[in-house]
Amino acid sequence: MVVYSLGNIEKMEERFRAKFINSLSGFKSANLIGTQNKEKQTNLSIVSSVFHLGASPALLGFVSRPDSVERHTLENIRATSFFTVNHINQEIYEASHQTSARYERDISEFEACGLSDEYINNFFAPFVKESKLKMSCEFIREIPIEENGTVIVIAKIKSVHVSNDVISDDGHIDIEALGTVVVSGLDSYHVTDLLKRLPYAKP
Amino acid sequence: MVVYSLGNIEKMEERFRAKFINSLSGFKSANLIGTQNKEKQTNLSIVSSVFHLGASPALLGFVSRPDSVERHTLENIRATSFFTVNHINQEIYEASHQTSARYERDISEFEACGLSDEYINNFFAPFVKESKLKMSCEFIREIPIEENGTVIVIAKIKSVHVSNDVISDDGHIDIEALGTVVVSGLDSYHVTDLLKRLPYAKP
Numbered sequence: 001m002v003v004y005s006l007g008n009i010e011k012m013e014e015r016f017r018a019k020f021i022n023s024l025s026g027f028k029s030a031n032l033i034g035t036q037n038k039e040k041q042t043n044l045s046i047v048s049s050v051f052h053l054g055a056s057p058a059l060l061g062f063v064s065r066p067d068s069v070e071r072h073t074l075e076n077i078r079a080t081s082f083f084t085v086n087h088i089n090q091e092i093y094e095a096s097h098q099t100s101a102r103y104e105r106d107i108s109e110f111e112a113c114g115l116s117d118e119y120i121n122n123f124f125a126p127f128v129k130e131s132k133l134k135m136s137c138e139f140i141r142e143i144p145i146e147e148n149g150t151v152i153v154i155a156k157i158k159s160v161h162v163s164n165d166v167i168s169d170d171g172h173i174d175i176e177a178l179g180t181v182v183v184s185g186l187d188s189y190h191v192t193d194l195l196k197r198l199p200y201a202k203p
Numbered sequence: 204m205v206v207y208s209l210g211n212i213e214k215m216e217e218r219f220r221a222k223f224i225n226s227l228s229g230f231k232s233a234n235l236i237g238t239q240n241k242e243k244q245t246n247l248s249i250v251s252s253v254f255h256l257g258a259s260p261a262l263l264g265f266v267s268r269p270d271s272v273e274r275h276t277l278e279n280i281r282a283t284s285f286f287t288v289n290h291i292n293q294e295i296y297e298a299s300h301q302t303s304a305r306y307e308r309d310i311s312e313f314e315a316c317g318l319s320d321e322y323i324n325n326f327f328a329p330f331v332k333e334s335k336l337k338m339s340c341e342f343i344r345e346i347p348i349e350e351n352g353t354v355i356v357i358a359k360i361k362s363v364h365v366s367n368d369v370i371s372d373d374g375h376i377d378i379e380a381l382g383t384v385v386v387s388g389l390d391s392y393h394v395t396d397l398l399k400r401l402p403y404a405k406p
Contacts, residue, residue: 004363019374021258026232027385054351055224101404148257160207171222182230185375190395201304
């Protein structure tokens with residue numbers, strides 16, 4: 001085992017360091033965030049930083065870099081308050097990755113990347129039709145991270161769209177059965193194999 | 204596909220809802236956080252919420268519930284500023300899950316769960332010897348989430364310990380080769396199978 005000190009890390013070439021550091025937190029969730037601006041221009045962005053924030057109330061968060069390809073997503077969320085979160089499955093991971101390209105504002109990643117927008121129950125933001133677990137979300141607030149200029153977006157989950165077939169009696173959702181993929185680093189996509197579900201741990 | 208509205212979600216039985224909502228963000232990272240208090244009492248806690256926050260400077264975050272089994276971890280980080288993050292691999296996922304039991308303060312989860320503490324280069328907090336990718340971290344600050352009483356802990360990565368064999372020429376670390384596991388919901392553990400690494404996307 002080799003030890004990389006902070007000095008070693010700071011001397012790494014920029015793109016090397018980005019890939020190295022992005023691998024450290026472990027595997028990451030793979031979601032598409034769907035938004036629309038007030039002129040009905042849709043936007044779709046792959047995000048590997050969506051995280052569970054709480055079950056009661058149902059909250060999630062994600063990290064956004066304002067200067068990145070996610071900037072249209074963040075602008076739309078600030079302007080309209082609504083977005084969707086859509087699990088990426090193994091049939092659409094390549095199309096989903098393509099949404100990370102720097103498209104111009106007047107181009108919809110849905111069309112450019114071959115994914116279908118879908119509107120459900122009059123919710124303002126577009127869902128991804130090909131996704132098998134999707135949520136509508138409402139913006140609560142953003143937390144600026146002064147250390148690097150990113151923001152953490154916090155939102156409440158308003159609805160969940162999923163087949164009953166994958167929901168266990170105890171509430172657990174078998175997202176492996178949905179083909180939900182997982183990301184490591186900046187660009188590595190994986191499916192999963194269940195080891196085991198473990199019982200509630202007691203001392 | 205069934206639509207669960209906010210009303211449906213709020214009516215779910217509490218433990219059912221916890222498992223249901225915990226499944227929604229997608230797969231989660233699986234890490235052990237090692238700490239020590241000023242009296243050298245060690246603590247080890249499984250955390251599925253560690254997320255990448257930035258590569259330059261190298262930052263990560265995680266979500267902690269102050270009233271949960273993670274409270275000793277949070278207290279130790281507040282008191283000493285230092286902790287380690289250790290990837291959970293398939294050889295230790297059952298022992299790692301066991302650290303989520305509510306042990307008393309004077310019991311070390313290292314001993315209780317059969318994992319080995321390890322001290323490297325005089326860093327204050329204990330590493331997990333059995334882990335194949337581990338980091339030393341220094342607390343920067345915590346962000347209170349008033350919506351549910353959790354806190355987001357933000358920290359800088361001070362050192363990274365990993366075998367050179369799994370680091371690609373471009374900086375990507377093959378954490379699948381390390382046997383790093385992934386969590387879904389509250390208690391489901393999975394290994395991964397690489398689909399593909401994808402090239403940088405261009406319009």
